[in-house]
Amino acid sequence: MTIATQKLTLEEYLVYDNGTDTQYELIDGELVAMPPESDRNNLIALYLLTEFLKFVSIRLIRHKDTEIVVTGNRTRVRLPDLMILTEELLTALGGKRATITQDMPSPALVVEVVSPGKINEDRDYRYKRSEYAARGILEYWIIDPQKEQVTVLTLVDGFYEEALFQEDEIIISITFALIKLTAKQILTAGDNNPS
Template sequence: MTLSSTHRKLTLEEYLTYDDGTDTRYELVDGELVEMPPETRQNNAIAVKLLLEFARYLPQQLIAWNAEIEVSGRLANTRCPDLLILTPEAATALEGTSRATITREMPPPALVVEVVSPGVNNRIRDYRHKHTEYAARCIAEYWIVDPQEKQITVCQWVEGAYTDRVFQGGDRVISHIVPEFTLTPDQMFELQA
C-alpha cells in the first residue's frame, strides 16, 4: 500500500523525520511512503531462528534487527530488511544516531537477510529489485530465505556483481561473512508448532 500525504515526492531527509503518530513501518520507494505490513508468523520465526544462530558466532553489536538501509533508486529509497549483519565500521557509524538507518554516506552492512513473504510482488521485490539495490550498495552478501521454495539463496559480491548460490535440503549454507554457520535449509525451515 502506497501512502502519501502530499502529491510531491519525499526526500530522504523528510522521510527520516516523518512521524504520523503511529508505529507503522514504512519503506521509501521512489519518494513514496510504502506501508510495511506485519510479517507472517512463519517469517518472524525464521528471522528469530537466524538471529539466534548468528548470535552464536557474532558479537551482539553487529546484529541488527528492525533497521533500515538507504539504497539507490530514481529518488531516495529505503529498505527494511528482516536482519542485518553490520561491519564494525557500520556499527560505529550508527552509534549515537536517533534512528537505525544506514545512509549512503555510511559503510554498508556485511550481510542483508530477506525472508520472502507470500505473494508474487514480494517474490519479485526480493529476487529482483532488492538484489539489484543491495548489489549497488556493494553489500558483501545478500541472503534470500524462501520458505515457499524451502531454499536459501546466498548472493555473494564478486568483482562488482552478485554470484548466486542456492542451498536446499541438507546442504550446509556456505557464507563468507559467517563461515561458522551450520544450519541447513531443512533445519532452517523446521519450525516448532
C-alpha cells in the first residue's frame, strides 16, 4: 500500500518515523508499506539462514533487517528477505544504520521469497531483477512457493543469467558452491506438514 504523501528524498526517507513499527520500501520517492510476510515465507527465509550459517559467519547474514538503496525512476530502497554481505560491505556499514547506500559495496547474495499475487510476482521477478543487476549483486535467488521453483540469477557482464530448479534438483550457486540444497528442501521448509 502506497502512503499518499509528497515525494521523499533518500535523506527524508532515512529519517522518516511515523511512530509505528511498519516497515516501508521507498519506491520512486513514495513510501510503500510492507505487509507482514506469511508464516511459510518467513520459515523458508529462516531455513535458508540456518543453512548459510553452516558456511558463512553470522556477522555477514541479514534477515529482513537491512535495506539496500537501488536505482529506479528515482531512488528506491528495498528490504530483501535474506542477504549475505561481503567483508568489505560489513566494514562499510560500520555498525551504523543497516542501510546499504550506493557508495557501499554490493552484497554477495540477495534472496527474495515471492508472496502470492501479480504485484508481488512483478516486483520480485521484474523490478528487483533489474535493480539488483544494476546494483551489481553477484547472485539473486527468487524462491517461489506458488510456482514451486527456485530461480538462481548469476550476474555476468552486467546482466543476470538464469537457472531454474524444481523438485529434487540441487541448487547450483557459483558464489556459494558449498550449499547443497534441493529446491524441494527449500520450498517445503515453510510447510505446516512437511513430507
